[in-house]
Amino acid sequence: MNQLNNFSKGIIKENPVLVLVLGTCPTLATSTSVINALGMGAAATVVLLCSNIVISALRKIIPDKVRIPCYIVLIAGFVTMVQMLVKAFAPALDASLGIYLPLIVVNCIILGRAEMFANKNTVLSSAVDALGMGAGFTLALVAMATIREVFGNGTFLGMDIPVLVDNKISILTMAPGGFFVFGILIALVNKFGKHKPKKKDFGCAGCPQAAACGRAGVGCEAKETAEVSAK
């Protein structure tokens, strides 16, 4: 039951893209077509799964002070493996994802899950959490890509859709369309989401951009510790 919860929270309640708003760069950049979105989602999920498993297995060995560099090296290693596999077996995907494939290294979702979940939980829970988060990331990407591809290009998975293919809104597949569709999706989640979890619940430490997340400057980490000590 607990494991089920670990899995499902990543898909809906703590969806990394639409609720936690992590990993925006790859979301915006690779959601131009459904194929790209699936490829990016799968690549990120594989990296997330491997890194979560290894980091939670090593959580008692990695010294606390140097944990972030350790995580980054581990993640970079897995990203390189995925990069080589994609290059070898799906060269077309490699060409269309381009620079965004190596950039999985700096995807906030992966470092975030390592910091927030994997270094505190068992290997099994971490693996389940990674699968859930990966699925949530992929679903959000595919949802965005579907809107952008169907209306922007008149196709779905490369197949023409009768009426839409003659009346396409090409701007949706370009940069402005990405921002726009993402904004609308988040607004929809805000509108229909039952409760919006506060960013604090997940701790800002999870995001490498923590100090920049609006509470700029000393950042929320300092604030958080202050809150904790106040309690």
Next chain:
Amino acid sequence: MTKFIIILLSAVFVNNYVLSRFLGICPFLGVSKKLDSATGMSLAVIFVMLMATAATWPIQTFLLDPNGLGYLQTIVFILVIAALVQLVEIVLKRYIPSLHQSLGVYLPLITTNCAVLGVTILNITESYTFLESMVNSLGSGLGFFLAMVMFSGVRSKIEGADIPESFKGLPVTLVAASITSLSFLGFGGVVENMFPV
């Protein structure tokens, strides 16, 4: 010379890192609320981009490529950038405390900024020479600066606007970013026509 100008202008306007390549979105959305923090962050990004390129280009060309270690690119680059940022922070703190005060907060964040890793990798994939890489990094940094400063202006206008409840916060910011990025679409083709080859 023309080549440098073309690279610089394309990096600033046509292929703007934030608005058309979607790199460095996190700081773009996070730090653009106030003009001074937007400026501080962008200056730090320009600085780190130049330093990172100056360090990673020679490593790739003289160390990794001749030894057939090209596949280590991602690991080596992220490590070099992380170490470099730490080093820069320590040096600044010791020797130029005033600069450290204005840029210091932003430096650790930059390690995981995808724009910095992105520019170093793109310099290699585009097979630029060392000078071209430096110009490209400068242009990318300036483009980031331009987008941040413009967008912080746009955001200050949104603050007072009356918007639907569900659009408050991030959604309206993203829609505004979409319109800002629309304006940058207008630069497409400008550079090519300015300097016909």
